[in-house]
Each structure stands twice: as C-alpha cells, then as structure tokens.
Amino acid sequence: MSExxxxxxxxxxxxxxxxxxxxxxxxGTAEAFKTGDWRTVRPVHHPxxxxxxxxxxxxxxxxxxxxxxxxxxxxxxxxxHCKGCLLCVKVCPDKVEALTSISETEAAKND
Amino acid sequence: MSEVKDTAANQERTAxxxxxxMAEAMRQIEPDVVAAYPITPQTEIVQIFSxxxxxxxxxxxxxxxxxxxxxxxxxxxxxxxGARSMTATSANGLALMWEILYIASGTxxxxxxxxxxRALSGPINIHCDHSDTMGARDSGWIQLFSENAQEAYDNMFxxxxxxxxxxxxxxxxVTTDGFIISHGMExxxxxxxxxxxxxxxxxxxxxxxxxxxxxxxxxPLALQDFYxxxxxxxxxxxxxxxxxxxxxxxxxxxxTGRKYGYFEEYRLEDADxxxxxxxxxxGTAKVVVDDLRKEGIKxxxxxxxxxxxxxxxxxxxxxxxxxxxxxxxxxxxxxxxGGPVFSELRAAMYDMDQRPLVTNYVYGLGxxxxxxxxxxxxxxxxxxxxxxxxxxxxxxxxGVRE
Ligand code: SF4
Ligand code: SF4
Numbered sequence: 001m002s003e004x005x006x007x008x009x010x011x012x013x014x015x016x017x018x019x020x021x022x023x024x025x026x027x028g029t030a031e032a033f034k035t036g037d038w039r040t041v042r043p044v045h046h047p048x049x050x051x052x053x054x055x056x057x058x059x060x061x062x063x064x065x066x067x068x069x070x071x072x073x074x075x076x077x078x079x080x081h082c083k084g085c086l087l088c089v090k091v092c093p094d095k096v097e098a099l100t101s102i103s104e105t106e107a108a109k110n111d
Numbered sequence: 112m113s114e115v116k117d118t119a120a121n122q123e124r125t126a127x128x129x130x131x132x133m134a135e136a137m138r139q140i141e142p143d144v145v146a147a148y149p150i151t152p153q154t155e156i157v158q159i160f161s162x163x164x165x166x167x168x169x170x171x172x173x174x175x176x177x178x179x180x181x182x183x184x185x186x187x188x189x190x191x192x193g194a195r196s197m198t199a200t201s202a203n204g205l206a207l208m209w210e211i212l213y214i215a216s217g218t219x220x221x222x223x224x225x226x227x228x229r230a231l232s233g234p235i236n237i238h239c240d241h242s243d244t245m246g247a248r249d250s251g252w253i254q255l256f257s258e259n260a261q262e263a264y265d266n267m268f269x270x271x272x273x274x275x276x277x278x279x280x281x282x283x284x285v286t287t288d289g290f291i292i293s294h295g296m297e298x299x300x301x302x303x304x305x306x307x308x309x310x311x312x313x314x315x316x317x318x319x320x321x322x323x324x325x326x327x328x329x330x331p332l333a334l335q336d337f338y339x340x341x342x343x344x345x346x347x348x349x350x351x352x353x354x355x356x357x358x359x360x361x362x363x364x365x366x367t368g369r370k371y372g373y374f375e376e377y378r379l380e381d382a383d384x385x386x387x388x389x390x391x392x393x394g395t396a397k398v399v400v401d402d403l404r405k406e407g408i409k410x411x412x413x414x415x416x417x418x419x420x421x422x423x424x425x426x427x428x429x430x431x432x433x434x435x436x437x438x439x440x441x442x443x444x445x446x447x448x449g450g451p452v453f454s455e456l457r458a459a460m461y462d463m464d465q466r467p468l469v470t471n472y473v474y475g476l477g478x479x480x481x482x483x484x485x486x487x488x489x490x491x492x493x494x495x496x497x498x499x500x501x502x503x504x505x506x507x508x509x510g511v512r513e
Binding site for chain 2: 009011013014015016018019020021022023024025026027029
C-alpha cells in the first residue's frame with residue numbers, strides 16, 4: 001500500500017489559505033477522504049476459507065480489498081473506505097464463502 | 112519588456128471596424144486556443160480570426176464548436192490546461208454560456224472574451240443594448256466597456272493583463288456596442304506586433320492540468336464546508352483587480368500615449384448636472400455637453416469603462432460636487448427601480464454626506480437610436496430637478512412611444 005497522505009486542504013481552513021479556484025493541488029487524495037461511516041453493512045473476510053482468487057479485489061468499486069505486499073493474497077478489508085455495497089460478498093465463489101456480511105449495528109455490539 | 116521610446120512611432124493609423132479591430136487585437140495576442148460559435152453582430156470577429164488561422168498568421172488552435180455553451184466549456188478546459196484561451200459572443204450566445212461563465216470565474220481561469228452587445232430576445236432583435244453583459248454582471252467576470260473601436264482594441268490587451276495578473280486570475284469581457292461600434296469604420300491606431308507581444312507576455316497560471324509532475328484536480332466538489340470560502344476568495348480577487356486595472360492602464364499609457372482608468376470624466380470637474388453613460392453613447396453625449404456649455408450651462412459627463420470591479424469609491428469622489436446626475440442605462444433590470452448602473456451608483460452614493468440627486472434614463476433598447484435631442488432633453492430635466500430639488504421619478508424611458 002502506498003504511504004498515507006494528509007489532505008492538502010485541512011478541515012477548518014479559511015479563504016486566505018485554501019488553493020484558489022477550488023483545485024485540489026495534489027493527486028491521490030481520495031485515500032485521505034474517509035468514507036467508511038457511510039456504511040450500514042460491512043463485509044467480513046474469513047482468511048481460513050479464502051482461496052485468493054482475487055474476484056473480490058477485481059470487483060470492489062472502492063479499492064477496499066487489502067492485499068499483501070506482493071499483491072498475491074487478500075488480507076482483509078479497508079473499513080475506512082469500504083462503503084458496504086457487498087459486491088465482494090456476491091462475487092466470492094459460492095463454494096468458498098470467504099466473505100460474509102454483518103450489519104453495522106451488529107458489528108458495533110462486537111466492537 | 113522592451114523599451115519603447117517614441118510611442119507614436121510604433122503605431123499605425125488604419126481604418127477598421129470595431130470587429131476588425133478586435134480580431135486584429137486577437138491576432139496580435141495570438142492566444143493558444145480560440146473556441147467560438149458565430150452570432151450576429153460578433154460573427155465577424157471570429158470569422159476574421161479564423162482567416163488568420165487558415166492563412167497561417169497565427170499558431171492558434173481554432174475550435175469551431177457547436178454552440179456557445181461548448182465554446183466556453185472548451186475555453187475552460189484549455190485555459191485550465193495552461194493555454195491562453197479566448198472566444199467571442201453576443202446576446203443569446205452569452206446567455207447560452209451562462210452556466211460556464213460562473214465555472215470559468217469560480218475556477219479562476221483568465222479567459223478573455225469580446226462581447227459585442229446586442230439585445231436579448233424576445234422579441235428577437237439583433238441590435239445594440241447592454242442587457243446581455245449586464246445580465247452577467249454577477250457572474251464574477253471583469254467587465255470593460257468601450258466607446259469606440261480604438262478603446263475596444265486597447266481594452267483587449269489590458270484585459271489580458273488584468274485577467275492573468277497573479278493577484279486577480281479572473282476572466283474578462285471587453286464589450287463594444289453592436290453594429291454602432293462593431294460595424295462602424297473608424298481610424299484606429301494599431302500597435303506593432305512585437306510591442307503587443309511584449310505587453311501581454313506569456314500565459315502563466317499557478318497550476319495547470321498538463322503539468323504531470325504536479326497533478327491537480329480541477330472542478331471538484333466543494334460543499335457546505337468549503338464552497339463559501341471559495342466564493343469569498345473570489346470576491347477578494349475582484350477587489351484586488353481594482354488597483355491592477357489602474358496599474359495596467361498606466362503601463363499602457365506609457366506605451367501608447369492613450370490614457371485609461373476606471374472611467375473618463377468629461378467637463379465634470381465643475382459640472383452642476385451630469386450624465387453617467389457607458390459605451391458609444393458617450394460620444395453623442397459629449398457633443399450635447401459642449402453645446403450646453405456654450406449656453407453657459409455647467410454640464411458634464413462621466414463615462415464608465417470598468418463596471419466590474421465596480422469603482423464605487425472613485426465614482427463617489429468624482430461626482431461629489433454635482434447637483435443632479437442622470438444615469439443612462441442601456442438595459443433595464445425590470446426591478447421597477449431602474450437599470451443596473453443606476454442602482455449601483457445610487458447605492459454607492461448612500462454614505463456620502465452630501466449626495467447628488469440622481470435619476471435614471473433607460474434608453475436605446477434593441478438598438479433604438481439615441482440622438483442629441485434625447486440627451487439634451489434629459490439634461491434639461493436634470494436642470495429642472497436642480498431647480499425643484501426633487502426627483503419625481505426614478506426611471507425614465509428615453510425615446511420611447513407611449
Ligand atoms: S462491500 Fe463493496 S466497497 Fe466494501 S469491500 Fe466489498 S465490494 Fe468493496
Ligand atoms: S473472492 Fe473470496 S475467495 Fe476470492 S479472494 Fe476474495 S475473499 Fe478470497
């Protein structure tokens with residue numbers, strides 16, 4: 001994973017310091033924009049059942065399937081960005097079921 | 112900047128229409144991109160310019176788009192990628208650009224655009240009034256008005272410098288009166304290509320889309336948490352444009368000998384009654400001022416060149432001794448309390464200890480001719496207001512049948 005970026009424009013910045021014209025003056029800033037709290041339901045990864053077919057990684061629209069260093073194995077879910085669409089759960093092969101879902105209400109009880 | 116000692120020696124007297132003068136100015140500026148769509152009475156500007164392109168006189172990328180909405184959109188894209196970009200329009204064409212006008216100014220792209228003023232439909236009309244430009248007065252564009260082809264030509268170069276100034280970075284419109292200036296032929300002193308090149312310099316914006324080493328996002332979402340800050344920064348850019356307008360005018364005067372400012376004062380310094388006017392009507396009104404002066408009437412005139420940023424402090428200072436002012440608006444705001452120039456000037460005068468009386472003349476809509484008699488009748492009315500000390504009616508429609 002790339003190094004975590006700080007948002008170039010910080011919460012609470014005033015008109016005197018923000019970049020003019022509404023530009024975002026650097027790339028890759030979506031990583032710093034945490035969208036995890038939009039979620040009402042989350043995927044749960046079960047490493048013991050995972051066959052690392054990469055279907056979930058290929059389909060996730062938010063690049064929230066986390067891989068190991070060399071990109072060969074699924075190691076978990078980036079819950080700071082996962083929006084809970086459950087597409088990953090859908091594409092995980094039926095015979096494997098290495099991804100299941102749990103509501104955020106339930107998850108909060110376990111946290 | 113190269114040294115230009117003898118300003119007259121570097122100029123050529125040529126006969127040009129307003130449109131030809133603006134197209135010539137564009138040739139000399141040689142923008143990187145021109146994206147345009149034809150509309151009367153502006154068509155000639157981009158038609159002539161496209162000839163320059165096909166004759167190889169300029170290296171400009173000419174984009175013949177399918178509408179004015181696309182023309183302004185193309186300019187936004189090219190200006191953001193670091194290319195000096197221009198278009199030109201009139202009336203309904205400007206109206207079709209509306210959405211993108213705000214995007215250009217909000218994104219702080221210094222696009223320069225000649226606007227040949229024409230009445231908005233309906234009823235459909237192709238002749239001059241200022242309702243098109245005045246409608247866009249809150250769009251965040253700098254607005255420079257011209258009295259004749261010479262001023263239109265000179266304003267173009269200054270507009271580029273004002274718009275692209277690092278303290279400003281806002282788009283600018285340079286207007287002429289449709290047909291009256293755009294199609295009328297006059298003597299225009301033109302500059303040397305080299306002089307123009309040195310004056311306008313290179314297009315530089317702080318960040319551009321094609322700088323792959325420093326990637327940026329242009330036009331992202333800014334919601335409740337940031338939109339307001341962006342608009343306030345934009346408002347301050349317009350305030351910062353004011354001293355820049357003056358600074359550039361002084362530099363241009365040194366170069367050409369022609370003096371520009373926020374407005375021109377004509378026999379105003381000791382005037383009892385005066386009109387405030389924009390564009391070509393100033394020429395006609397000056398004749399009336401001279402005639403009235405011969406009768407011993409202290410008549411004067413103020414011709415506003417810069418409507419955005421609105422030079423309210425300087426205007427207050429210039430008119431403070433005048434007893435009665437007649438503001439001539441070539442557009443109506445349908446607010447039932449007068450046209451845009453009237454409302455703004457009147458508001459600007461509110462804090463003065465001694466305010467001139469002020470009334471409004473809406474005139475010349477849809478190209479209705481304004482002659483010496485009409486302006487004289489307005490002046491006579493100003494004199495009777497001076498006697499009575501009372502403004503009976505805010506809005507007067509000049510030269511209209513009942
Ligand atoms: S739930 Fe949707 S967003 Fe979250 S990891 Fe799965 S596919 Fe990606
Ligand atoms: S789709 Fe299922 S089995 Fe395939 S990598 Fe993802 S979690 Fe593992």
